[in-house]
Amino acid sequence: MKMKAPFLPPMSLGLRCLKNVGTTRIESSLLYSTTTAQKYDLVVIGGGSGGLACAKEAAGYGAKVAVLDYVTPSPHGTVWGLGGTCVNVGCIPKKLMHQAALLGKSVKDAAAFGWSVPPAELQLNWHQLVTAVTNHVGSLNWGHRVALRDKRVTYLNASGTMLDRHTVLAKDRKDVETVLQTDNVVLATGGRPRYPTFAGAELAITSDDLFRLRQPPGRTLCVGGSYVSLECAGFLTGLGFDTSVLLRSIPLRGFDQQMAGLVVSAMENLGTRVVRGSEPLRLERTAAGRLRVSLTPSGDGQPPDEEYDTVLLAVGRDPDTRRLGLDALGVTTDRRSGKIVTDPGNRTSVDNIYAIGDIVQGAPELTPTAIVSGRLLADRLYGGSSQLLDLATVPTTVFTPLEYSCVGLSEESAAEMVGGDDQLEVYHAFYRPLEFIIPGRDTSSCYIKAVCERREPQRVLGLHFIGPNAGEVLQGFAVAMRHGMTMESLRQAIGIHPTSAEEVVKLNISKRSGRDPTVTGC
Incomplete structure (x- = not known):
């Protein structure tokens, strides 16, 4: 059988660059002079x-x-x-x-x-x-x-x-x-x-290192409120590691802040500890090989020094x-x-x-x-x-334990764009995924909202979904958003039953109405 010659990128073997006036020559001991x-x-x-x-x-x-x-x-x-x-x-x-x-x-x-x-x-x-x-x-x-x-x-x-x-x-x-x-x-x-500039920061790892750790991370502190920090903290908790998140200010900056708060709340309910209003002052290795983290005062009773096996920076x-x-x-x-x-x-x-x-x-x-x-x-x-x-309508998903997907504007950005909250109509719902009911999972953060222009035809400016398989749910809606989806066109769609996605097309209660947005029945 005839063998194919191996693929060798041109000029990638033993080449040294020599510069001459006006021209560039390449010298190679392997290929050509x-x-x-x-x-x-x-x-x-x-x-x-x-x-x-x-x-x-x-x-x-x-x-x-x-x-x-x-x-x-x-x-x-x-x-x-x-x-x-x-x-x-x-x-x-x-x-x-x-x-x-x-x-x-x-x-x-x-x-x-x-x-x-x-x-x-x-x-x-x-x-x-x-x-x-x-x-x-x-x-x-x-x-x-x-x-x-x-x-x-x-x-x-x-x-x-x-x-x-x-x-x-x-x-x-x-x-x-x-x-x-x-x-x-x-x-x-x-x-x-x-990498932040506090003393000992070089002892911490980042997401560049986490996925190749040879040893289990053990007790872990994730520093930062970014989606990287929350995603890593979420799956580490789910894998059974004692995990904390250190938030200096707000989580998921740039995302809708109501949704971000629900994401963090869901993580806390699933066992991730969240320390708010603090940041690292110093990181040092103990004689036992652990990492002692000194924090700025947080005001919530957080000990000034704690020891971890791994500190992950995601700032x-x-x-x-x-x-x-x-x-x-x-x-x-x-x-x-x-x-x-x-x-x-x-x-x-x-x-x-x-x-x-x-x-x-x-x-x-x-x-x-x-x-x-x-x-x-x-x-x-x-x-x-x-x-x-x-x-204009780029969808994305934050893969925290309870996933958060969105397309379009946050409620804050939409209000700024149209001239204030009074120019918006926000339709929302708290719902219970069917698969969560029998095992008794917490559903308090399972939430959907459509941020719309108040004036007719109520064009949807932002669509937000927290729940299982959030990215799979919202991908199709992102197509509709690109084509000017309105609340009327959303409501005219027929839902697939029983799914969490059908709750999106059933949205009918606005924040302005003050009615309870909790979904009841099937």
Whole structure:
């Protein structure tokens, strides 16, 4: 049987960059003595969801494309493969561990439905869980490499620095350098967790490390009110670990705050401890190997010092742009966030350099928007398209134990947009998922609301859902929102019975009415 030659990215073996006046030569002890720098139509720096989508789409139009991807190890030495945050240390491992926690809860519920489930036999094997998750992530890493090969995209496992607007210097882990000449550049390097400045912060881990911990995390403190913090705290609690969340101010900043409060309340009811109004002062390792955390006074009786096995920092993310050489090129960034400023077409202040994904100022830090943004950019560059990304109705889900999904505006943002609360009509309902009733699960946070313009035809500005499978419930409604869904069109839809989703189309009680929004009956 004839064997296929292995896929070797051009100029990725033993190459050293030598600069001459006016030209660039590449010297290689393995391939050729000298050769000129490779020329590309497009170089994408960053192999996450957005960068890969852009590269593959551009290659589909016949463009010659290279992708550079390099992961700087976390302070604890964690690295990963091609695919970016979502695949490796974000959406995918998070959802799998969330599912593991839900399964544990379901097994406990099973007894109420007649199953014989000895509680003593219900134990988590952390090593087995982490192995299963990392094996799946590894398969995705390989799948991305194969997809690039099939599209004839050059892949370099190297960091990229802009030498000038048309020249990219790639450097791999062994400091082997490769020079690429290109017409266009797309920056898609994503973000990395932010480390606060308190003493001993380097002893803590972040979400970059959590999904690859070799040992169970034990008693854990999650610092921050971000969705990352709440999601991690939620599944760790569900997996049986004593877990606390430290909130300096509000949870889920940028989300609807009524919904955020219900999410946190549901977590507390499921066993996660929430410490409010405090932040770390100092972190130090004890003689026994634990982490002693000193906190600012919280006013709620929280001890000033407590010991944990693991402290996870989730206080925000910063754009991973420091090594790109943006200042020398004059690429404009936002002073406060450090993110890259672009026009609606993703063009930066340098007209052949583009940016997509989490590093773009004002862009949602969401995988699906990065993917669509990357594809649309390639369509505009090489396919003659003029279509721009529409961010008006982007849905998202927070995968806390009781999931929260939303599309459109929060109640606060909607009120600001229309000129005050009196210009809104908010329809809402507390409901009881059928599957929660027999095992006696708490349903006090199962809640839906539609934030609408008060004037007819009462266009829905924001739709919010807390409950099981929230993302699955709201995905279809997001399509309707894009097409101007009104309360009348929502009510005309026929529900699927018995589901939690049908409660959305049955919404009929407004906050303004003062009536009890609790759903009764089936």
